[in-house]
Amino acid sequence: xxxxxxxxxxxxxxxxxxxxxxxxxxxxxxxxxxxxxxxxxxxxxxxxxxxxxxxxxxxxxxxxxxxxxxxxxxxxxxxxxxxxxxxxxxxxxxxxxxxxxxxxxxxxxxxxxxxxxxxxxxxxxxxxxxxxxxxxxxxxxxxxxxxxxxxxxxxxxxxxxxxxxxxxxxxxxxxxxxxxxxxxxxxxxxxxxxxxxxxxxxxxxxxxxxxxxxxxxxxxxxxxxxxxxxxxxxxxxxxxxxxxxxxxxxxxxxxxxxxxxxxxxxxxxxxx
Amino acid sequence: xxxxxxxxxxxxxxxxxxxxxxxxxxxxxxxxxxxxxxxxxxxxxxxxxxxxxxxxxxxxxxxxxxxxxxxxxxxxxxxxxxxxxxxxxxxxxxxxxxxxxxxxxxxxxxxxxxxxxxxxxxxxxxxxxxxxxxxxxxxxxxxxxxxxxxxxxxxxxxxxxxxxxxxxxxxxxxxxxxxxxxxxxxxxxxxxxxxxxxxxxxxxxxxxxxxxxxxxxxxxxxxxxxxxxxxxxxxxxxxxxxxxxxxxxxxxxxxxxxxxxxxxxxxxxxxxxxxxxxxxxxxxxxxxxxxxxxxxxxxxxxxxxxxxxxxxxxxxxxxxxxxxxxxxxxxxxxxxxxxxxxxxxxxxxxxxxxxxxxxxxxxxxxxxxxxxxxxxxxxxxxxxxxxxxxxxxxxxxxxxxxxxxxxxxxxxxxxxxxxxxxxxxxxxxxxxxxxxxxxxxxxxxxxxxxxxxxxxxxxxxxxxxxxxxxxxxxxxxxxxxxxxxxxxxxxxxxxxxxxxxxxxxxxxxxxxxxxxxxxxxxxxxxxxxxxxxxxxxxxxxxxxxxxxxxxxxxxxxxxxxxxxxxxxxxxxxxxxxxx
Numbered sequence: 001x002x003x004x005x006x007x008x009x010x011x012x013x014x015x016x017x018x019x020x021x022x023x024x025x026x027x028x029x030x031x032x033x034x035x036x037x038x039x040x041x042x043x044x045x046x047x048x049x050x051x052x053x054x055x056x057x058x059x060x061x062x063x064x065x066x067x068x069x070x071x072x073x074x075x076x077x078x079x080x081x082x083x084x085x086x087x088x089x090x091x092x093x094x095x096x097x098x099x100x101x102x103x104x105x106x107x108x109x110x111x112x113x114x115x116x117x118x119x120x121x122x123x124x125x126x127x128x129x130x131x132x133x134x135x136x137x138x139x140x141x142x143x144x145x146x147x148x149x150x151x152x153x154x155x156x157x158x159x160x161x162x163x164x165x166x167x168x169x170x171x172x173x174x175x176x177x178x179x180x181x182x183x184x185x186x187x188x189x190x191x192x193x194x195x196x197x198x199x200x201x202x203x204x205x206x207x208x209x210x211x212x213x214x215x216x217x218x219x220x221x222x223x224x225x226x227x228x229x230x231x232x233x234x235x236x237x238x239x240x241x242x243x244x245x246x247x248x249x250x251x252x253x254x255x256x257x258x259x260x261x262x263x264x265x266x267x268x269x270x271x272x
Numbered sequence: 273x274x275x276x277x278x279x280x281x282x283x284x285x286x287x288x289x290x291x292x293x294x295x296x297x298x299x300x301x302x303x304x305x306x307x308x309x310x311x312x313x314x315x316x317x318x319x320x321x322x323x324x325x326x327x328x329x330x331x332x333x334x335x336x337x338x339x340x341x342x343x344x345x346x347x348x349x350x351x352x353x354x355x356x357x358x359x360x361x362x363x364x365x366x367x368x369x370x371x372x373x374x375x376x377x378x379x380x381x382x383x384x385x386x387x388x389x390x391x392x393x394x395x396x397x398x399x400x401x402x403x404x405x406x407x408x409x410x411x412x413x414x415x416x417x418x419x420x421x422x423x424x425x426x427x428x429x430x431x432x433x434x435x436x437x438x439x440x441x442x443x444x445x446x447x448x449x450x451x452x453x454x455x456x457x458x459x460x461x462x463x464x465x466x467x468x469x470x471x472x473x474x475x476x477x478x479x480x481x482x483x484x485x486x487x488x489x490x491x492x493x494x495x496x497x498x499x500x501x502x503x504x505x506x507x508x509x510x511x512x513x514x515x516x517x518x519x520x521x522x523x524x525x526x527x528x529x530x531x532x533x534x535x536x537x538x539x540x541x542x543x544x545x546x547x548x549x550x551x552x553x554x555x556x557x558x559x560x561x562x563x564x565x566x567x568x569x570x571x572x573x574x575x576x577x578x579x580x581x582x583x584x585x586x587x588x589x590x591x592x593x594x595x596x597x598x599x600x601x602x603x604x605x606x607x608x609x610x611x612x613x614x615x616x617x618x619x620x621x622x623x624x625x626x627x628x629x630x631x632x633x634x635x636x637x638x639x640x641x642x643x644x645x646x647x648x649x650x651x652x653x654x655x656x657x658x659x660x661x662x663x664x665x666x667x668x669x670x671x672x673x674x675x676x677x678x679x680x681x682x683x684x685x686x687x688x689x690x691x692x693x694x695x696x697x698x699x700x701x702x703x704x705x706x707x708x709x710x711x712x713x714x715x716x717x718x719x720x721x722x723x724x725x726x727x728x729x730x731x732x733x734x735x736x737x738x739x740x741x742x743x744x745x746x747x748x749x750x751x752x753x754x755x756x757x758x759x760x761x762x763x764x765x766x767x768x769x770x771x772x773x774x775x776x777x778x779x780x781x782x783x784x785x786x787x788x789x790x791x792x793x794x795x796x797x798x799x800x801x802x803x804x805x806x807x808x809x810x811x812x813x814x815x816x817x818x819x820x821x822x823x824x825x826x827x828x829x830x831x832x833x834x835x836x837x838x839x840x841x842x843x844x845x846x847x848x849x850x851x
Contacts, residue, residue: 074381076815096696140539141699143699168701173701193701196702
């Protein structure tokens with residue numbers, strides 16, 4: 001910047017303007033974002049996901065342009081993207097994710113048991129007596145020998161044989177595969193992370209309803225607060241993002257509503 | 273029984289080979305001994321070994337392959353992008369040809385633990401190898417011209433191929449990787465002429481899919497019964513149950529049986545898959561012609577600790593209780609060296625070769641591993657001192673056997689791990705709370721060992737301690753010299769009888785490859801090894817992982833956080849000879 005200004009003798013006014021812009025948005029003239037190119041409703045290569053929309057809102061708020069680095073959000077995503085310096089921010093990370101700095105959460109949601117209202121009318125969730133006889137889909141992260149939270153809750157209750165596992169890592173988002181299985185009648189119930197499910201439920205051709213998952217003692221948490229992640233030590237960018245997220249709260253809420261991201265049941269249930 | 277001296281302890285198909293100077297498959301022979309009958313390099317002169325020539329592969333990831341030598345040519349396969357080079361041994365490695373399979377780039381994102389390849393195999397003038405994106409290639413070994421290529425799996429399902437194929441009669445045997453992504457494991461036989469699939473044996477599911485028929489005669493009752501590959505899983509969990517086949521395959525021509533291990537069950541957590549989860553974490557014996565299973569033994573039923581059963585099976589004769597047995601020796605991830613009758617599948621002995629806390633022994637009556645309940649992983653509970661850790665007492669890195677010393681030379685690690693409190697993680701749109709693994713040095717404080725194991729006495733003859741995990745293969749030679757490499761990059765020659773260090777050379781990068789020995793057209797014996805750190809243990813360097821994230825690389829970052837200060841990445845072939 002400074003050398004280019006020195007080279008352009010006579011263009012003082014322009015240089016001064018550029019300098020003001022640079023100082024005003026010292027680390028945000030280009031917002032470098034890592035995201036999955038095929039992970040609707042969060043993000044896709046056409047920037048149609050709600051995380052893409054929120055990133056655009058932030059960029060415009062802080063006067064930055066957006067540059068994406070795309071990689072499937074599989075094992076090692078944070079390491080291969082943010083920590084290798086391909087971007088400065090990952091939108092849509094659990095607020096408690098370790099080894100990164102996270103902003104204040106900008107939404108909170110929960111796993112839900114999505115069921116076919118025509119097949120299991122009045123289904124009430126983990127305490128429904130029909131649970132052991134229904135075909136239930138669960139997502140399997142497969143990493144760190146870890147069960148998905150609903151899978152673990154079912155296993156604790158001795159519910160195994162009627163559980164159908166859906167590996168997370170495939171080329172179609174796991175929630176879409178589970179919602180499709182509900183629609184085709186292959187599943188009666190699917191335990192899905194609601195921000196993924198809401199979008200595909202709206203697109204389904206059969207009546208699907210969500211029952212909230214409420215943890216009993218010994219159950220893992222089903223609700224997670226979601227934030228943006230920056231590199232450890234990048235506190236300045238975090239401050240910039242936090243300020244923008246606060247200013248943009250109503251606009252972000254509108255995007256989240258549009259994509260049915262927050263859980264459509266009483267706030268108390270999702271916030272536990 | 274052992275009058276022939278040099279051949280004592282090894283079956284005829286292991287060492288008695290007319291082409292003593294070649295190395296046509298990664299394990300050199302069907303018995304998987306990695307024993308070279310060349311004897312020019314001896315314990316007396318190994319100290320004078322000198323670098324003869326080098327060859328840069330131009331690739332920076334983990335180089336786990338064995339160079340292959342036939343017809344005066346050395347062949348090597350690089351990690352992804354899996355370029356094959358044919359180097360002229362008459363001209364210090366001048367390039368005769370190269371072949372690029374151009375695997376799809378997205379396969380890199382699928383491979384769990386670095387984009388390695390474990391080598392090619394030469395057979396009757398053809399070279400066979402696998403590319404990461406699930407393709408098998410057959411090339412004309414003289415020209416590099418492609419004879420055929422076959423696609424065996426789908427990266428979109430999390431499958432990759434990293435293993436070295438084995439050619440048995442007219443079949444090319446290939447298995448898949450990717451168990452933690454919900455891949456269903458298989459071994460596939462391709463017709464060597466056409467590349468067409470002759471048979472495929474799955475590691476889970478109904479007997480028909482597993483190629484279990486009337487000829488299946490497992491030794492232990494717990495492996496007998498109809499459709500155990502389904503009934504030992506809840507519901508349909510077997511459909512995505514893991515049991516991939518990414519290790520080395522052995523073959524006994526006299527019994528006409530192939531042997532290979534199956535990987536751990538996945539992608540389910542152990543609490544989600546009650547049952548033995550057959551046929552994961554075990555050893556299959558099969559007919560190479562039609563894949564029909566002869567026997568199976570489950571090393572880790574209902575695996576709790578990521579103990580794949582894929583480690584190599586070395587087919588040797590072992591004196592057990594005064595009787596020579598046609599044995600299979602297998603140093604498992606779970607920490608035991610198994611000596612088995614390779615005809616029946618009976619376990620003759622199972623002896624710890626590393627400190628073990630996850631089990632208390634193997635019941636030789638039932639064949640069952642006795643798990644230690646207090647080390648069982650429970651979601652939400654911290655468990656400390658799980659020994660061995662997830663990579664096991666030994667991972668993929670293959671051992672060697674010398675029929676002269678009758679010792680098995682085992683390169684391995686000495687690592688334990690703690691599972692720590694719940695941490696929130698996130699993958700492809702799904703948050704979850706998982707235990708995080710932190711590996712650490714096992715008892716004794718060193719992270720690696722090179723153990724000379726006496727399978728007849730079921731104990732170590734000698735042990736060399738290494739600071740870092742020993743992630744390279746081993747090579748034994750008729751000159752009673754044994755070779756291996758370290759992750760710092762030292763390539764070492766030790767006395768096969770005493771373990772005394774005879775010679776060492778510092779290569780440019782950490783060594784995770786498989787050393788081999790051959791006789792070049794000039795008549796001299798050479799020893800060759802690929803240097804180039806990587807693999808699961810070395811991925812913190814090969815992938816530039818920030819070791820401040822101590823749970824990165826599947827928990828390995830904590831155990832080898834100093835590795836980036838000790839080596840850097842870079843693939844190079846090193847070839848050594850006497851002056």
